[in-house]
Amino acid sequence: MPSPTSHYFDTDPTGPARTRTLRVNLAGRDVEIASADGVFSGDRLDPGTSVLLREVPHPPTSGTFLDIGCGWGPIACTLGMLSPEADVIAVDVNRRSRELTATNAATLGCTRVQALAPEEVPEETRFDLIWSNPPIRIGKPALHALLLTWLPRLSPSADAYLVVSKNLGADSLQTWLTATLPDAFTVRRAATAKGFRILHVHRDSETETACS
Template structure:
């Protein structure tokens, strides 16, 4: 089945549960290169399949964007694992004025509906989930971004132990730019590449890090060419969840990418939850690994290539 430009998909729903037409436009902020659902002209999509995010505010924001983008009576399929928001989908869609058909399969709830002529409550959901400036942090952020409204404790511990760096570096998984701002406070830093797989985080970081030495990339750093080479330093607080499930190999991949991106003698500064087993991959990727802090459930390493 072929799709016109009026068919779209948000995320990667299991094909046995929702099978978007071939050529459906991808709209997920977590898949680099995708179109932005926020930018879709209202009333232009004929059908849309959404793998709904787990966070309540982010999910309602996404549903409101989806309903805004659909033409009247456009087809909407929304699904999520039952324990990650799926059990709330039918009620949330009904709150927007949708008549919902719900099924359960493979631990997911799948809701099918049509866009009503006048959905209820879209403006409130869009306002609640939109980018905003957090006055207590003095930073721009958005619900759905990692640690969107606070400084993550692991990042805080790294900030407490991070020395003034120098040369060319990268912040891998940069989030909204908290680490980057601290790194760029050092006058001997000549360039800093901020890389994140979340488009919303990169957009926030652009607003938060106003420094000509900074560059920004919406990219999956597991892909070739996503990170500059022969760097002097890398800083990171690597993720360990993929699609909501713990994936320790994800953070280990970050460590290997950092090692591949550094010049001989370059340095990695890493923070992580204390239970994550990064020591082995650090030892195999770097010639010298030094624990620098371990408290409050987190640990910090300095590793030299």
């Protein structure tokens, strides 16, 4: 079993990799993907991720998309399967997660999915869509810093969809996002299902403004 001091949000998990094959449904297809210990939801498709993939609108056919905290890649691969002409960037601090996402994207023919460490994403890159099951358990200060790193990089008129458990602070996170993001952003609850909220962040068609 994984080291008791190893977490899915560690940069380099210390536990053994112990790979496995999962059979899951992504983008309406039954597929086999690779997973391992030491990554988020390494033994199944996370219920929150499943809710997100079911509830969000179909992505645009093209653009630059972002998956924050990619794990073994279900969100990034779904985006790549649904929008094969889009460039999908999957970010995760966990090296093992990035390796699995890259492997699974290649297996599924998602040739425009890149799995990168956060610092590898060029600062000038802007995103036309963000889908994320953010790592709530890293703690509130770290989560807030993470979201303020990526959400302001939405392009004008672009959207982000975040899935958060009601029991892990979805409503308080919505309140914080509303109070913290600049006026060009609107935040609303897009859906509720199986104990999860889908939060929708929309950026108006305005010039970029900074977050503090």
